[in-house]
Amino acid sequence: MQRYKNLESGEKFLFKVPEIGFEEEIPYVFIPVKGGNVRIASLNLIGMIEWNQKFGKAIADKIKAMFPDLSGMVFLSAVEKSLQLTQVICEELGIPMMAVAYNRKKPHMEIDTGNKRPYIQVGGSSITSGDTYLLLYERDLSLLATATQGVIIIDDVVSTGGTIAALATLLDEISEREGIPKESMQIKGIFCVAKEGEAKPLYKGLSRRIHWLGLLPEPRFFPDSKSNRK
Numbered sequence: 420m421q422r423y424k425n426l427e428s429g430e431k432f433l434f435k436v437p438e439i440g441f442e443e444e445i446p447y448v449f450i451p452v453k454g455g456n457v458r459i460a461s462l463n464l465i466g467m468i469e470w471n472q473k474f475g476k477a478i479a480d481k482i483k484a485m486f487p488d489l490s491g492m493v494f495l496s497a498v499e500k501s502l503q504l505t506q507v508i509c510e511e512l513g514i515p516m517m518a519v520a521y522n523r524k525k526p527h528m529e530i531d532t533g534n535k536r537p538y539i540q541v542g543g544s545s546i547t548s549g550d551t552y553l554l555l556y557e558r559d560l561s562l563l564a565t566a567t568q569g570v571i572i573i574d575d576v577v578s579t580g581g582t583i584a585a586l587a588t589l590l591d592e593i594s595e596r597e598g599i600p601k602e603s604m605q606i607k608g609i610f611c612v613a614k615e616g617e618a619k620p621l622y623k624g625l626s627r628r629i630h631w632l633g634l635l636p637e638p639r640f641f642p643d644s645k646s647n648r649k
Contacts, residue, residue: 424444427446428446429446429447429448430446430447431444431445431446431447432444432445432446432447432460432635432636434460434462434613434633434635435633436474436477436612436632436633438477438632439473439474439477439632441473441474441633443470445460445461445462445463446460446461447459447460447461448461449641452640454642454643455640455641455642455643456640456641456643457638457639457640457641458638458639458640458641459578459615459635459636459638459639460635460636462575462576462612462613462635463500464500464501464503464504464575464612465499465500465503467503468503471503471504471507472507474504474507474612474632475504475505475506475507475508475510475511476507476511477632478504478508478573478610478611478612478630478632479507479508479511479512481610481630482508482512482571482608482610483512485608485630486571486607486608489512489514490568491566491567491568491569492566492568492569492570492571492607493517493518493562493563493565493566493570493571494508494509494514494517494518494570494571494572494573495517495518495519495520495563495570495571495572495573495586495590496517496518496519496520496572496573496574497519497520497522497553497574497582497585497586498519498520498521498522499522500575500576501573501574501575501611502519504573504575504612505517505573508573508610516562517562518555518559518562518563519559520553520554520555520559520585520586520589521553521554521555521556522552522553522554523552523554538554538555538556538557538560539554539555539560539589539592539593539596540552540553540554540555541553541554541585541588541589541592553582553585553586553589555589555593560593563590563593563604564593564597564599566599566603566604567603568603568607569602569603569604569605569606569607570590570604570605570606570607571606571607571608571609571610572586572606572608572609572610573610573611574609574610574611575611575612575613576611576612576613576614576615576635577609577611577613577614577615577629577631578614578615578616578638580625580626583609583625586606587606587625590604590606591604606625606628607628608628608630609625609628609629609630610629610630610631611629611630611631611632612631612632612633613631613632613633613634613635614629614631614633614634614635615634615635615636615637615638616634616635616636616637616638617637
């Protein structure tokens, strides 16, 4: 990876995953919020093939250790930052298909053409994406409805838990719509590359089910007049 270093400018954070001997610098970035900016260490996995392979294998090993039998479980990920990661994990575990929650309704998902294909959409939020939506399309709904032993969620970074809360709400909607016992749709584990600071997810006490490889610093708020200070 030596020739790919220093592709991004500015102050850096040294992100470490000791169990796989991973140490790489990632940039601090500022995200505009009301009254100022929030600075985070940006672990951007999009396009990072080698990183996704390393992290994906490590997470797959954790999942295998915790769940030797994955029968009846369905894997769920939200696009787009954790999509490559989830694909690596599923390949390592021999999972042929995963469910994906999209961040917007795409043209081919329209239901007013006579086909009436179902979808479920809920609101969500995250530090990096702000207020957003997560949507499950027909194929993903049908796949999740086959779960009998629970759902495993894959994410890149867990911070406030906004994305996890939205995914959990989607699962609740499927359970109610399809008449599936909530135990079958229960979130068995949430696996991510990094946990950000000490923030805990806000939804149904799911923080105890989160498993991560490394830690990122707590997001730091800078008021407007100080947003460029280090």
